[in-house]
Each structure stands twice: as structure tokens, then as C-alpha cells.
Amino acid sequence: xxxxxxxxxxxxxxxxxxxxxxxxxxxxxxxxxxxxxxxxxxxxxxxxxxxxxxxxxxxxxxxxxxxxxxxxxxxxxxxxxxxxxxxxxxxxxxxxxxxxxxxxxxxxxxxxxxxxxxxxxxxxxxxxxxxxxxxxxxxxxxxxxxxxxxxxxxxxxxxxxxxxxxxxxxxxxxxxxxxxxxxxxxxxxxxxxxxxxxxxxxxxxxxxxxxxxxxxxxxxxxxxxxxxxxxxxxxxxxxxxxxxxxxxxxxxxxxxxxxxxxxxxxxxxxxxxxxxxxxxxxxxxxxxxxxxxxxxxxxxxxxxxxxxxxxxxxxxxxxxxxxxxxxxxxxxxxxxxxxxxxxxxxxxxxxxxxxxxxxxxxxxxxxxxxxxxxxxxxxxxxxxxxxxxxxxxxxxxxxxxxxxxxxxxxxxxxxxxxxxxxxxxxxxxxxxxxxxxxxxxxxxxxxxxxxxxxxxxxxxxxxxxxxxxxxxxxxxxxxxxxxxxxxxxxxxxxxxxxxxxxxxxxxxxxxxxxxxxx
Amino acid sequence: xxxxxxxxxxxxxxxxxxxxxxxxxxxxxxxxxxxxxxxxxxxxxxxxxxxxxxxxxxxxxxxxxxxxxxxxxxxxxxxxxxxxxxx
Numbered sequence: 001x002x003x004x005x006x007x008x009x010x011x012x013x014x015x016x017x018x019x020x021x022x023x024x025x026x027x028x029x030x031x032x033x034x035x036x037x038x039x040x041x042x043x044x045x046x047x048x049x050x051x052x053x054x055x056x057x058x059x060x061x062x063x064x065x066x067x068x069x070x071x072x073x074x075x076x077x078x079x080x081x082x083x084x085x086x087x088x089x090x091x092x093x094x095x096x097x098x099x100x101x102x103x104x105x106x107x108x109x110x111x112x113x114x115x116x117x118x119x120x121x122x123x124x125x126x127x128x129x130x131x132x133x134x135x136x137x138x139x140x141x142x143x144x145x146x147x148x149x150x151x152x153x154x155x156x157x158x159x160x161x162x163x164x165x166x167x168x169x170x171x172x173x174x175x176x177x178x179x180x181x182x183x184x185x186x187x188x189x190x191x192x193x194x195x196x197x198x199x200x201x202x203x204x205x206x207x208x209x210x211x212x213x214x215x216x217x218x219x220x221x222x223x224x225x226x227x228x229x230x231x232x233x234x235x236x237x238x239x240x241x242x243x244x245x246x247x248x249x250x251x252x253x254x255x256x257x258x259x260x261x262x263x264x265x266x267x268x269x270x271x272x273x274x275x276x277x278x279x280x281x282x283x284x285x286x287x288x289x290x291x292x293x294x295x296x297x298x299x300x301x302x303x304x305x306x307x308x309x310x311x312x313x314x315x316x317x318x319x320x321x322x323x324x325x326x327x328x329x330x331x332x333x334x335x336x337x338x339x340x341x342x343x344x345x346x347x348x349x350x351x352x353x354x355x356x357x358x359x360x361x362x363x364x365x366x367x368x369x370x371x372x373x374x375x376x377x378x379x380x381x382x383x384x385x386x387x388x389x390x391x392x393x394x395x396x397x398x399x400x401x402x403x404x405x406x407x408x409x410x411x412x413x414x415x416x417x418x419x420x421x422x423x424x425x426x427x428x429x430x431x432x433x434x435x436x437x438x439x440x441x442x443x444x445x446x447x448x449x450x451x452x453x454x455x456x457x458x459x460x461x462x463x464x465x466x467x468x469x470x471x472x473x474x475x476x477x478x479x480x481x482x483x484x485x486x487x488x489x490x491x492x493x494x495x496x497x498x499x500x501x502x503x504x505x506x507x508x509x510x511x512x513x514x515x516x517x518x
Numbered sequence: 519x520x521x522x523x524x525x526x527x528x529x530x531x532x533x534x535x536x537x538x539x540x541x542x543x544x545x546x547x548x549x550x551x552x553x554x555x556x557x558x559x560x561x562x563x564x565x566x567x568x569x570x571x572x573x574x575x576x577x578x579x580x581x582x583x584x585x586x587x588x589x590x591x592x593x594x595x596x597x598x599x600x601x602x603x604x605x
Contacts, residue, residue, distance in 0.1 A: 203561060
């Protein structure tokens with residue numbers, strides 16, 4: 001396909017600017033996001049592995065106590081079933097100050113801190129906010145938009161050579177071509193994955209802002225009133241103001257499976273419930289669950305006193321709104337299909353991180369002054385920032401993992417300590433890279449990343465006694481995968497550190513990546 | 519490039535919104551049934567508008583065309599909505 005040279009030039013400029021602005025944030029989002037794919041095993045990995053199994057009776061006891069102790073929860077309360085995210089059920093509701101409170105069978109009074117380990121949430125926060133409170137989500141929404149523009153412009157620039165160069169990976173003296181080939185092939189082959197993330201990422205971060213903006217513009221001011229019906233399953237029902245006891249929780253559990261079965265969903269697994277107007281004759285319960293064969297789960301809403309079905313949104317029988325919403329969640333979080341899907345997401349996530357890293361390297365390489373040792377200031381700054389921020393966040397995440405195991409072992413507060421370990425080590429890495437020659441910093445930080453990441457399974461084994469061979473023997477696939485995955489990443493970082501050393505010895509001297517750049 | 523880019527970002531926003539609005543309200547059935555697909559499709563449309571704006575020869579042209587199209591579309595949508603021809 002032929003393109004006008006002017007178009008090509010515009011889109012190249014557009015692509016480099018978008019990459020420049022959004023590339024760092026996207027690297028963090030993809031590296032942390034690849035790990036967040038395994039948030040459920042990570043939750044197990046970061047909590048002391050007590051073989052606690054809760055039953056529906058425990059859940060019933062929790063619900064009864066919460067409803068008795070907290071009048072606000074009678075209006076609206078949510079609760080996870082045992083084994084969904086955590087082994088124990090968790091109830092959550094908003095108190096009179098609209099603060100969310102969480103209660104478990106061990107803590108019926110409720111507390112503002114969600115139960116379970118804080119590590120998965122820290123990694124998730126890095127993924128969707130970079131760790132910046134409040135504005136971080138909107139920032140990442142904008143980053144998703146810039147990422148979308150970079151995808152379109154990158155695709156257009158590459159279009160004339162797309163098919164011819166698709167599988168070309170040309171190592172050799174021309175290093176820029178090699179990096180360009182690698183950048184292109186990963187970009188093109190994982191393009192569908194990236195389109196999904198640009199669009200769903202923007203929607204998940206900016207949904208509310210967009211709704212506020214579009215409501216007066218195209219929805220005649222009626223969007224907010226319509227959004228509940230478009231996104232929830234249970235209809236909004238007025239209270240009857242007649243007291244009536246709830247039917248037992250176990251009967252709701254069985255009822256949701258029965259209703260889903262009647263709609264052709266053979267193996268519906270209830271995950272969590274939402275209960276409104278508890279104690280009233282018009283109490284409504286909505287049960288959301290997963291069905292292994294569908295894209296996204298489904299939900300069943302029924303009368304919480306009689307079991308009469310009010311509404312269903314199940315795979316194969318959903319309206320356009322619920323089908324789209326379920327698809328957005330399932331495609332973004334990778335919770336569909338079998339065990340291959342999270343691994344595919346993990347690898348594509350790391351591939352995405354490589355895409356942004358190599359993009360920065362290409363930016364530097366295309367500005368390199370080939371005939372003189374002295375390089376531009378912007379190239380030097382870019383090299384330092386790339387090393388400090390990108391390799392730094394790899395060190396930081398591994399440091400948080402190590403802290404999550406060692407701090408509780410030493411009787412310290414893991415939740416605060418992890419944050420200090422994570423953001424402190426990240427800041428130190430960035431500071432180190434801003435001061436050292438870029439190649440030296442890359443070598444040293446990659447070496448550090450290899451060491452800290454290799455410490456992850458060691459800390460886990462020391463603190464809990466669950467060495468990875470014991471996890472493997474006990475059939476704890478999730479624990480085993482995290483420890484061995486960390487070892488594999490450590491080997492990866494070590495070999496990258498070696499490659500950096502080799503580059504320092506044999507590489508081009510007229511470059512910011514020379515051992516002593518000027 | 520920045521003039522064209524800003525044309526994609528500002529009038530492009532309104533143009534993408536208008537397109538979503540027209541499709542959502544003109545499709546058979548109530549507009550409420552396409553709220554979520556509409557919100558989702560908004561982002562690729564806006565990104566498309568930004569990239570399309572960069573293909574104009576000048577910023578003035580990009581601003582002009584996108585603004586006129588967005589205003590016409592919004593006007594049509596509001597006319598149809600207030601007259602009750604679509605619901």
C-alpha cells in the first residue's frame with residue numbers, strides 16, 4: 001500500500017510524541033498488569049497459607065451478624081461467597097458517611113481496610129493508577145487514549161512494509177534495524193490484544209467522566225437514570241415497608257444455580273451477591289457468578305424472601321448492554337477460557353512492556369549522532385529515564401514481593417512496608433540512573449532486578465516454609481507458578497544484564513550507550 | 519501538527535459523540551438499550567477522529583470541517599430528540 005510522504009511524516013511525528021508522553025506509564029501498566037493477571041494465586045501467595053475453608057453456614061452467620069449490627073447494611077450489602085477471591089466470605093457496605101466497610105467471620109464489627117493481603121492490591125494500583133491516588137485513574141485513562149493513537153499511527157507508518165517485513169528479524173551490524181524489526185513484529189502480531197486494551201482500558205478508567213460529558217450532549221440528560229438498568233441486573237424495587245424475613249442464603253445459592261441451569265448454563269458458580277432492602281417484604285438479591293464456557297459471567301436477580309425470579313443476564317441470553325459490559329471485563333481481566341488464557345495474557349503483557357521499552361530505545365537510536373562521541377542532551381535524558389523508570393519498576397515490584405513475605409515474618413506491618421519498599425526502591429533506582437552513565441545504570445539495575453527477583457521465592461520459602469518444590473508436591477499450582485515465574489524472570493534480567501555488559505564492550509562508541517558517554 | 523491534533527481532540531470529541539448519539543437514537547428500539555456499546559465505541563471513534571484530523575493539509579481546514587460536521591450532527595440529533603421523532 002502506498003502512502004503520501006506527508007502523511008507518513010505526520011504519523012511518524014504523532015507516533016513518537018504519543019510514545020514519548022505515554023510510553024513510560026504504559027510500560028508500568030503492562031509490567032504490573034501482566035503480574036496482576038495472577039491476582040488470585042497472588043492473594044494466596046501473600047497470605048499465610050492456613051488451609052481455612054469456609055462454608056455457606058459461615059457466610060449465613062456473617063450476613064446475619066452484619067445485618068443485625070449495622071442498620072446501613074440493610075439498605076444495600078454485598079457479600080462474596082466462600083472461595084471467591086478469598087477462602088472466607090466478605091461482606092461490604094457503606095456506612096452513614098458513605099465509607100465502605102468490610103466484615104469477615106473473624107471481624108464482624110467491620111473495618112475500612114479490605115481483608116486479605118495488600119500486595120495484590122498494590123500491584124493492581126500500580127497497574128491502573130501508577131500508585132497516584134484519585135487522579136491516577138483519569139491519567140491512565142488519558143494514557144489509554146494516547147496509546148490508541150500510537151497504535152493507529154504506528155500501524156499506518158508500518159503499513160507499506162507490513163506484509164513484507166512481518167517475520168523479518170534482522171540481527172547484525174545495523175542494530176537499529178534489529179530493534180525496529182522486533183518492535184514491529186511484536187506490535188503487529190499482538191495488535192488485537194493491544195486494541196482491546198486501549199479501548200477497554202480507556203472505558204474502565206474514564207467511564208464515569210465520559211458519562212458526565214455525554215449525558216447533556218447526546219442523551220438528553222437522561223443517561224444517569226438509565227445507567228442502573230443498563231449495568232445492574234436487579235431492577236430497582238421500592239420498599240414495601242412490611243417486615244418479612246429473608247430466606248436462607250443456601251437457598252439463594254442453590255436457586256441461582258437452578259435458574260442458570262434452566263437458561264442453559266450447565267456449571268454456574270456463584271461468586272458474590274448484592275442484597276437490597278434486607279428484612280423488607282421487597283428484599284431483592286442479585287447473584288453474580290462465573291460460567292466457564294462463557295465470555296464473562298452472568299447474574300440472576302430474584303426476590304430474597306420468596307425466590308421468585310426478577311431478571312437474569314446470563315451468557316447467551318443477555319441484552320446488548322450487559323453483553324458488552326461482560327465482554328469488556330472478561331477481555332480486560334482475562335478471566336475466561338481455560339488456564340492457557342492467563343498465561344497468554346501474561347506473555348502478551350510482558351511483550352507489551354517490551355514494545356514500549358524498545359520504542360524508547362528506537363527514539364534514542366534515531367537521534368544518534370553517528371560521527372561524533374558527543375550526543376544530544378535529550379537522548380541522554382531519555383536513556384536515563386528509560387533505565388531508571390522501566391528497570392526501576394521491575395526492581396520495585398520484586399522488592400514489594402520480598403517485603404510482603406519478610407515483613408509479617410518479622411512482625412511488621414506488611415501493608416505500609418510493601419509500599420515503602422516499592423516506591424522507595426523505585427525512587428532510588430531512578431535517582432541512581434539519573435546520576436550514572438546510562439549503560440552502567442542499565443547493567444547495575446538489571447543485575448539488581450535479577451537479585452531482588454531471585455529473592456522472591458527465597459523469601460517465600462523462608463517466611464512460610466512453602467518452598468516451590470513443596471508447593472509442586474502439594475499440588476499448589478498457583479504458589480509454584482509465582483515462585484518459579486520469579487526465578488524465570490530473574491534469569492531473564494540476568495541475561496539482559498549480560499547483554500548490556502556485552503554492548504558496553506563491543507558496541508558503537510558514538511552513542512549514549514557507550515561506557516563513557518558525552 | 520499541533521493545530522490539526524487539537525482539531526481532532528476538540529471538535530473531534532463532539533463529532534464522535536454526535537455519531538454515537540445518532541446511531542444510538544436512530545436504531546430501532548429504545549436508545550437505552552445501546553448505552554454501554556455506545557460508550558465503548560466512543561473511544562475508537564474519538565481516536566479515529568484525532569488520527570483523521572492529522573490527514574488534513576492544514577489545522578484551519580481540520581478545525582473547520584470537524585466543527586461543521588459536529589455542529590450539523592448535534593443540531594440534527596437535538597432536532598430529532600426535541601421533536602420526539604426518535605426516542
